[in-house]
Amino acid sequence: MEKMNRNSILCPNCRRLISNDEQHCPYCGLRNPGSHWKSISLGKGLLGPDRIIINIITVNVGMFILSILMNPASIGFSANPLSFLSPGAKSLLLLGASGTIPIDQFHRWWSVLSANYLHGSILHILFNMVALWQIGPLIIQEYGSYRMVSIFTLSGVGGFLISYLVGVPFTLGASAAVCGLIGAALYFGKSRGGQFGQAVYQQVGGWAIGIFVFGFLVPGINNWAHGGGMFCGVLTGFLLGYRERNEENFYNRLLGVICVLATLAALIWAVGLAVVILLYGRLS
Numbered sequence: 001m002e003k004m005n006r007n008s009i010l011c012p013n014c015r016r017l018i019s020n021d022e023q024h025c026p027y028c029g030l031r032n033p034g035s036h037w038k039s040i041s042l043g044k045g046l047l048g049p050d051r052i053i054i055n056i057i058t059v060n061v062g063m064f065i066l067s068i069l070m071n072p073a074s075i076g077f078s079a080n081p082l083s084f085l086s087p088g089a090k091s092l093l094l095l096g097a098s099g100t101i102p103i104d105q106f107h108r109w110w111s112v113l114s115a116n117y118l119h120g121s122i123l124h125i126l127f128n129m130v131a132l133w134q135i136g137p138l139i140i141q142e143y144g145s146y147r148m149v150s151i152f153t154l155s156g157v158g159g160f161l162i163s164y165l166v167g168v169p170f171t172l173g174a175s176a177a178v179c180g181l182i183g184a185a186l187y188f189g190k191s192r193g194g195q196f197g198q199a200v201y202q203q204v205g206g207w208a209i210g211i212f213v214f215g216f217l218v219p220g221i222n223n224w225a226h227g228g229g230m231f232c233g234v235l236t237g238f239l240l241g242y243r244e245r246n247e248e249n250f251y252n253r254l255l256g257v258i259c260v261l262a263t264l265a266a267l268i269w270a271v272g273l274a275v276v277i278l279l280y281g282r283l284s
Contacts, residue, residue: 047256049145053136056152057129060174063117063267064125067091070274085122092118092172094277096270098160099170112164113266116156118172128174135181135207138200142188144248146256147240148181153259155180155232162228171222175211176229182208183233188242 007020018025067087093102096114103109119125139148159176182204189201208230215221240252 047145047149047253047260049140052140052145052149053132056132056136056149056174059267060117060119060125060129063095064119064122066271067095067118070094070278086120089170091274092120093170094270094274096266097170097172098164099168100164101169103164110266110269112157112160113153113263114270115160115172116153116174116177116263117267119174120172124173128178131178131207132174132181135178135185135204139181139184142242142244143184143237143240144243144252146248146253147242149256150240150252150259151180151184151233151236152177153263154236155183155229158232158235159225159227159229162231163222163224166224168222168224171225173222173225176222176225179208179211179226179229180233180236182211183230183235184237185233186230187234187237191238192242192244 008017009020018027064087068085068091070091071088089097095118096102096108096111097118098108098111098115102111119128136148139151143151156174156177159179160171163171163176185200185204186208189197189199189204191197192200211226212223215223215226240255
């Protein structure tokens, strides 16, 4: 029994007990499951299904607080509830807002990642985080936490790239990424079908319509990012697949970890660069 324990491992893909010297996992077919690099549990702490949404919200709140602390004198206290407690435009630009101004004038292509974690007011971040809290668990349930973070990240990037291409000068917020989760849910509901799939499709479809109606009625909303994010969510949902068709595999996990590392790199770079610019007074 002791020898069996030493020679047995959990497959890094399907998490079933197998022999360490298997060439292929007999359950999921993963090649060389005993390889040391594959046995590492990628992003387990950051991307666990019980942690990922809280982690995303924590980073968003942290960046919002930082954007206020960087230049408290510029905080907006407008009577307009949509712009109440608003960080200054300079702070948001320094921390990685996206659009034609940051990208064309300052070559900040990485801002398509960092802008997903910046918000222009207290209500802006509140709306987006509530939406993430509502739609996120469904995407984790049907796609898995690694695919969820990939859909979230790639949809945000796609939404900001599309809004850049159409000439939006300055933009930020998690709504493009959240719309990507909505797009993935729409794809899941339509593809799965049945009573459950139809219920998901109808409910999430109502959210999608509401987002675009709100965007057309309220000035300053980046509908291009919303539409681009939703389209990218449908596309990534189709390309990555959902659990009823195929379980998360090693490559899904690897993509999720790459998305997390790229996002963290962009945010750390943005904060570090902002500190340097504030100290030396030059934006380039």
